[in-house]
Amino acid sequence: MNAISLLRTIALFLALTLGLASPAQAQVADAELTPLVDALAPGNFKDREAAIGVLVATGDPRVVPVLEVLLEGELYFDEASGKVVFTSEAGGEGTISDPATGAELPDLTEDGLDKVKVNNGLRRVLRTAIGQMTLLSEDPGVRLFAAQSILRDADPAQLELLDSAIAAETDASIRRVMEQARAAIILKTPDASVEDWQAAIPVVQAIGGRDALNTLTTALNTAPEAVKPLIQTAIDGLARDRAVWDVAQNVWFGISLGSVLLLAAIGLAITFGVMGVINMAHGEMVMLGAYTTFVVQEVIRQNFPGLFDWSLAIALPLAFLVTGLIGIAIERGVIRFLYGRPLETLLATWGLSLIIQQAVQRIFTANIREVGNPTWMSGSFELGGLAITWNRFYIVIFALMVFVALLLVLKYTAIGLHMRAVTQNRRMASAMGIRTPLVDAMTFGLGSGIAGLAGVALSQIGNVSPNLGQGYIIDSFMVVVFGGVGNLWGTLVGALTLGIANKFIEPYAGAVLGKIIILVLIILFIQRRPRGLFALKGRSIEA
Amino acid sequence: MTVVNRNFAALGLGVAMTMGAIAVPAFAQDETIKVGVLHSLSGTMAISETTLKDTMLFLIDEQNKKGGLLGKQLEAVVVDPASDWPLFAEKARELIEVNGVAAVFGCWTSSSRKSVLPVFEELNSILFYPVQYEGEESQRNVFYTGAAPNQQAIPAVDYLMENEGVERWVLAGTDYVYPQTTNKILEQYLMDKGVAAEDIMINYTPFGHSDWQTIVSDIKTFGSTGKKTAVVSTINGDANVPFYKELANQGIKAEDIPVVAFSVGEEELAGFDTTPLVGHLAAWNYFQSVDVPENAAFIESWQTFMGNPDKVTNDPMEATVIGFNLWVQAVEKAGTTDTDAVLDAIIGLETPNLTGGVAKMLPNHHITKPVLIGEIQADGQFEVVSESELVPGDAWSDFLPESKMIEADWTAPISCGNYNTETKTCGGAS
Numbered sequence: 001m002n003a004i005s006l007l008r009t010i011a012l013f014l015a016l017t018l019g020l021a022s023p024a025q026a027q028v029a030d031a032e033l034t035p036l037v038d039a040l041a042p043g044n045f046k047d048r049e050a051a052i053g054v055l056v057a058t059g060d061p062r063v064v065p066v067l068e069v070l071l072e073g074e075l076y077f078d079e080a081s082g083k084v085v086f087t088s089e090a091g092g093e094g095t096i097s098d099p100a101t102g103a104e105l106p107d108l109t110e111d112g113l114d115k116v117k118v119n120n121g122l123r124r125v126l127r128t129a130i131g132q133m134t135l136l137s138e139d140p141g142v143r144l145f146a147a148q149s150i151l152r153d154a155d156p157a158q159l160e161l162l163d164s165a166i167a168a169e170t171d172a173s174i175r176r177v178m179e180q181a182r183a184a185i186i187l188k189t190p191d192a193s194v195e196d197w198q199a200a201i202p203v204v205q206a207i208g209g210r211d212a213l214n215t216l217t218t219a220l221n222t223a224p225e226a227v228k229p230l231i232q233t234a235i236d237g238l239a240r241d242r243a244v245w246d247v248a249q250n251v252w253f254g255i256s257l258g259s260v261l262l263l264a265a266i267g268l269a270i271t272f273g274v275m276g277v278i279n280m281a282h283g284e285m286v287m288l289g290a291y292t293t294f295v296v297q298e299v300i301r302q303n304f305p306g307l308f309d310w311s312l313a314i315a316l317p318l319a320f321l322v323t324g325l326i327g328i329a330i331e332r333g334v335i336r337f338l339y340g341r342p343l344e345t346l347l348a349t350w351g352l353s354l355i356i357q358q359a360v361q362r363i364f365t366a367n368i369r370e371v372g373n374p375t376w377m378s379g380s381f382e383l384g385g386l387a388i389t390w391n392r393f394y395i396v397i398f399a400l401m402v403f404v405a406l407l408l409v410l411k412y413t414a415i416g417l418h419m420r421a422v423t424q425n426r427r428m429a430s431a432m433g434i435r436t437p438l439v440d441a442m443t444f445g446l447g448s449g450i451a452g453l454a455g456v457a458l459s460q461i462g463n464v465s466p467n468l469g470q471g472y473i474i475d476s477f478m479v480v481v482f483g484g485v486g487n488l489w490g491t492l493v494g495a496l497t498l499g500i501a502n503k504f505i506e507p508y509a510g511a512v513l514g515k516i517i518i519l520v521l522i523i524l525f526i527q528r529r530p531r532g533l534f535a536l537k538g539r540s541i542e543a
Numbered sequence: 544m545t546v547v548n549r550n551f552a553a554l555g556l557g558v559a560m561t562m563g564a565i566a567v568p569a570f571a572q573d574e575t576i577k578v579g580v581l582h583s584l585s586g587t588m589a590i591s592e593t594t595l596k597d598t599m600l601f602l603i604d605e606q607n608k609k610g611g612l613l614g615k616q617l618e619a620v621v622v623d624p625a626s627d628w629p630l631f632a633e634k635a636r637e638l639i640e641v642n643g644v645a646a647v648f649g650c651w652t653s654s655s656r657k658s659v660l661p662v663f664e665e666l667n668s669i670l671f672y673p674v675q676y677e678g679e680e681s682q683r684n685v686f687y688t689g690a691a692p693n694q695q696a697i698p699a700v701d702y703l704m705e706n707e708g709v710e711r712w713v714l715a716g717t718d719y720v721y722p723q724t725t726n727k728i729l730e731q732y733l734m735d736k737g738v739a740a741e742d743i744m745i746n747y748t749p750f751g752h753s754d755w756q757t758i759v760s761d762i763k764t765f766g767s768t769g770k771k772t773a774v775v776s777t778i779n780g781d782a783n784v785p786f787y788k789e790l791a792n793q794g795i796k797a798e799d800i801p802v803v804a805f806s807v808g809e810e811e812l813a814g815f816d817t818t819p820l821v822g823h824l825a826a827w828n829y830f831q832s833v834d835v836p837e838n839a840a841f842i843e844s845w846q847t848f849m850g851n852p853d854k855v856t857n858d859p860m861e862a863t864v865i866g867f868n869l870w871v872q873a874v875e876k877a878g879t880t881d882t883d884a885v886l887d888a889i890i891g892l893e894t895p896n897l898t899g900g901v902a903k904m905l906p907n908h909h910i911t912k913p914v915l916i917g918e919i920q921a922d923g924q925f926e927v928v929s930e931s932e933l934v935p936g937d938a939w940s941d942f943l944p945e946s947k948m949i950e951a952d953w954t955a956p957i958s959c960g961n962y963n964t965e966t967k968t969c970g971g972a973s
Contacts, residue, residue: 045706045928073821073920073926117926117928119822119918120798120918121707123822124798127798210763210764210767211767213767214767215769217768218768250757253757253760257756260754357585365593366584366589366590367810368781368813370816372815373816378791378819379792379794380793380794387760387793387794389756389789389792389793392756461753461789463753463781463785465781467781503756510746510747511746511747511748511749511752511758512748515749
């Protein structure tokens with residue numbers, strides 16, 4: 001403990017003498033720097049934080065890479081000697097070198113190394129420290145990043161440094177971030193002058209969004225009395241914006257949930273809606289589609305890592321084929337013997353769903369399988385005050401594409417024409433020379449294939465496990481029945497309505513009660529309109 | 544008539560499938576001690592429980608290599624309760640009455656444990672329960688080798704308060720008994736610590752919840768009031784993957800709003816890329832990454848047994864190992880597998896755990912455990928950031944007013960699972 005308190009004293013001393021505001025290109029002798037770097041290894045997180053403070057105070061540019069490596073959790077130390085070292089490869093492997101001199105250390109072995117541990121608190125400290133040390137960097141990208149990390153923490157100790165950086169900054173966009181950071185710091189400094197506060201408030205307000213709201217709300221308590229009304233107005237303005245955007249955000253969440261429901265239900269809309277087959281194994285088709293994606297990704301990972309971003313594009317046709325063929329096999333093998341007997345179809349397909357689940361569990365085990373997001377489907381983007389995640393965004397687009405494609409197939413292709421003919425009047429269609437058994441098989445195959453496509457999409461937002469399908473089967477039936485059996489438009493409207501309704505109820509009632517409320521509403525609705533939103537009219541329905 | 548026949552055919556198909564998973568061991572010698580394994584091998588919980596079945600087979604195999612127990616070989620009787628809570632009770636009865644097992648290792652969810660309790664009491668057999676749970680229970684025939692709330696939830700919250708300075712709390716859980724009781728205890732604990740009611744948000748979701756958009760966005764809003772916010776997650780099973788994916792995609796970083804989970808271990812993390820989750824936390828009593836010789840030896844023999852060098856280990860596995868070793872010791876000490884003798888013999892026995900400490904069976908049928916807090920790493924493992932001394936498991940929470948005067952002690956003279964220290968009677972709070 002003595003060594004540590006000594007370190008703290010040194011830190012204080014260095015900070016006072018060198019001054020935090022002048023870290024410009026100070027260089028410390030190797031012999032002095034090395035023990036300071038080695039001080040990162042021993043002790044707990046608090047000791048490490050103190051050691052970082054000492055390192056930053058040296059202002060030596062060689063400290064930055066050390067901190068960056070530590071931030072990534074890739075800084076190691078030799079257990080025997082306590083010496084902190086760099087390794088050339090991640091995971092503490094490769095050649096070992098000295099952080100201060102860069103010289104190789106052939107005496108040390110990988111086995112003797114242990115990781116210098118970091119936790120969240122330390123990561124925050126490191127980010128600020130790196131920001132502070134690189135704010136005057138030559139590279140504009142590094143400067144921007146540094147300014148952003150200072151803005152994040154808004155530590156009043158950085159004010160002087162920031163002032164000199166703003167004075168020297170030539171790039172307008174970086175200067176704006178720096179000024180925002182400065183304003184955020186002012187709002188944390190109660191004894192700053194009223195003029196400073198007045199200037200800072202609009203700058204922070206202009207940042208917008210939750211972060212600005214956050215900073216202003218915190219500042220309200222400590223602000224000088226004179227500017228409190230100004231802050232309150234700014235907060236009110238931001239909160240008003242927020243309220244509007246929250247509604248928009250809920251609508252987007254609803255659309256996104258609706259598109260997932262649409263994808264899961266649209267295949268069912270064909271097998272159940274058009275053919276009248278209660279297919280309890282529909283969810284398992286979705287699951288098989290997701291597993292196809294998993295297999296495709298595994299093959300790509302092992303053989304063609306460069307193609308990973310294309311894995312979904314490759315998985316889509318394969319999933320369609322696999323599930324489509326299985327669907328045709330189910331229709332030919334089981335369901336064609338059971339037409340007109342809904343109860344038996346229900347039981348038989350339920351049995352099939354169990355068989356498929358167990359089979360998948362035997363092959364792939366019950367563990368969740370990792371299906372990765374391609375880089376273009378990770379993260380989110382901002383649209384005004386909306387945060388839209390890429391994976392959800394693409395799934396909405398994809399669901400609509402599948403819907404339109406299916407509509408076109410049914411309307412403008414020969415097989416679509418035959419399907420509609422068989423649905424409307426099987427015997428008449430047969431008399432006209434349509435091979436109804438073939439059409440049945442194709443229709444069921446199409447419905448199953450689309451379920452497979454849904455599986456590819458759903459693997460991007462949920463689990464891939466043998467139970468994947470079960471979670472969607474009830475919702476799918478709900479959508480089809482609500483939208484109106486036998487009508488694709490009904491499925492679209494039904495899915496989106498349910499999605500949006502769900503997302504507007506959820507914030508008030510919670511996820512559990514929300515689901516129940518939706519279910520009750522649907523039951524009441526079906527009582528009033530047994531044929532759903534868009535009822536098919538005509539004699540065929542009564543038959 | 545054909546209609547009826549076809550109906551039966553279809554029904555039969557489903558029934559056949561459910562029955563198919565029941566495995567009865569082929570060899571049944573007279574001179575074996577039978578051990579029941581009651582873990583779901585199908586249904587929602589199969590993802591977590593299958594590993595524990597394998598762990599039991601592994602342990603029994605190891606014990607038989609050492610010469611068995613009391614000079615006899617051990618024999619596993621594996622049944623599949625299929626994640627169906629009432630079926631757990633039926634299968635437990637089958638194990639005890641039909642197969643005559645000496646002890647049962649099993650259950651995962653609290654619902655399944657509650658379902659089998661009356662069976663073990665009635666038939667006077669022994670259950671070892673290896674999963675962290677909500678506490679508020681101590682049954683004569685059950686040994687709880689997972690963590691009680693004071694061995695997991697409370698220390699995790701303390702860590703966040705002290706090291707991260709958290710002032711605002713989201714308690715998010717799956718809607719069933721474990722998260723609800725744990726959250727009740729935590730809420731009371733936080734209030735006692737001076738956290739205001741408006742700084743606590745409690746949220747429940749159904750099993751297998753997959754659409755986390757609204758909740759994650761709510762957490763973001765809740766966390767942007769200037770006070771440091773953390774999420775305490777008791778979200779169970781496969782709902783975790785979409786939850787963490789949504790967190791990562793909406794850009795919630797561990798440095799801003801850390802999530803500490805009580806049900807996410809190495810096994811669950813194997814299901815996705817953890818790079819965006821680095822820094823989120825989990826509280827357990829064991830991590831695979833713990834660097835002690837006992838653990839390294841265990842991992843190696845486990846991976847050899849499974850024939851898979853990437854097979855991970857996790858906390859409930861360690862709890863199973865401890866439970867099994869304690870049972871073996873107790874049987875050796877008692878010289879018989881007779882329930883009453885083993886119940887007496889096991890109290891006070893000690894066995895090394897896999898993190899370098901000692902697990903001691905306490906009179907309240909819970910054990911001593913160290914509490915480890917780990918941060919998720921990019922390779923799907925945990926880095927231990929905090930490790931406590933051995934904490935004795937407390938069956939009845941001291942933080943709930945209705946249970947703080949209750950203690951469990953199965954040794955004479957008290958011999959009671961819910962002894963009221965105020966009224967000096969056995970029978971709980973009333």
